[in-house]
Amino acid sequence: MYAVSVVSSICLLAVVLVTQLQSARAVPGKFRSMSPLRNKWLPDSEAEEDLLKVMTLADCEGRCVKHKTCTGYSYSESYSRCLLYKIKPGTPPVKNTGYHIYIKMFTEAEGYYIYDTGYIRLMKKRMSAAKATQNCTDQGGSLVAVRTKKLNDLLYKLLVKQNIWNAYIGLSDAEEEGVWKWPDGGKLGFQNWDWKGEWGRKDLNCAVITNGFEEAPWKQFECKRPNYYFCQIPMF
Numbered sequence: 248m249y250a251v252s253v254v255s256s257i258c259l260l261a262v263v264l265v266t267q268l269q270s271a272r273a274v275p276g277k278f279r280s281m282s283p284l285r286n287k288w289l290p291d292s293e294a295e296e297d298l299l300k301v302m303t304l305a306d307c308e309g310r311c312v313k314h315k316t317c318t319g320y321s322y323s324e325s326y327s328r329c330l331l332y333k334i335k336p337g338t339p340p341v342k343n344t345g346y347h348i349y350i351k352m353f354t355e356a357e358g359y360y361i362y363d364t365g366y367i368r369l370m371k372k373r374m375s376a377a378k379a380t381q382n383c384t385d386q387g388g389s390l391v392a393v394r395t396k397k398l399n400d401l402l403y404k405l406l407v408k409q410n411i412w413n414a415y416i417g418l419s420d421a422e423e424e425g426v427w428k429w430p431d432g433g434k435l436g437f438q439n440w441d442w443k444g445e446w447g448r449k450d451l452n453c454a455v456i457t458n459g460f461e462e463a464p465w466k467q468f469e470c471k472r473p474n475y476y477f478c479q480i481p482m483f
């Protein structure tokens with residue numbers, strides 16, 4: 248009897264907690280704040296009208312949900328202030344202690360896979376590397392830079408899931424033969440060439456990740472050949 252009542256009080260407590268958590272987040276899982284967004288504040292945008300005092304975090308999120316173009320908000324616990332934003336990828340947040348930015352996340356159902364503080368999209372319309380690059384750029388991103396095995400594994404998973412044989416990644420030696428670069432020109436990092444890259448084909452200046460072995464090795468590829476591609480899009 249005693250045991251039963253202890254169990255049921257614990258259950259009751261759990262229910263209360265869950266209810267409170269849910270009411271604190273108007274749309275569970277849709278908006279997210281993460282450590283790179285701590286103490287950041289977006290430059291003034293189309294949002295001044297929405298600066299309101301004395302509002303809870305849940306109310307702030309609720310306003311963003313109802314607002315037609317709101318894709319994020321920032322909130323200060325100490326001032327109970329809420330600002331709604333239309334956040335475009337590439338908008339650089341600036342430091343402002345005390346505010347947190349919450350971003351409306353795209354979902355996997357919409358084809359956006361979270362990696363680090365960005366999204367990965369497998370684009371399923373074939374085009375040349377130049378056009379693919381343009382499309383990713385228009386979305387605020389670039390062709391993907393695969394600097395870790397973890398990201399390579401994610402791309403492999405997406406290829407398998409969509410039953411796609413290979414897709415462009417952002418590696419190219421079109422500028423200088425034999426000098427492979429990612430779109431941002433930064434450090435190469437993780438390398439995953441098929442045959443250890445020993446083909447050294449001078450006529451193939453782009454690269455694809457292949458679906459065939461779990462290692463999902465990369466192969467040189469003719470840049471003009473239309474192919475699927477991976478975009479990498481920053482969340483902010």
Ligand SMILES: *[C@@H]1O[C@H](CO)[C@@H](O)[C@H](O)[C@H]1NC(C)=O
Binds near residue numbers: 370372381382385386
């Ligand atoms: C990118 O390509 C997709 C088709 O794969 C298309 O729906 C979309 O409009 C393109 N985006 C841009 C910004 O060009």
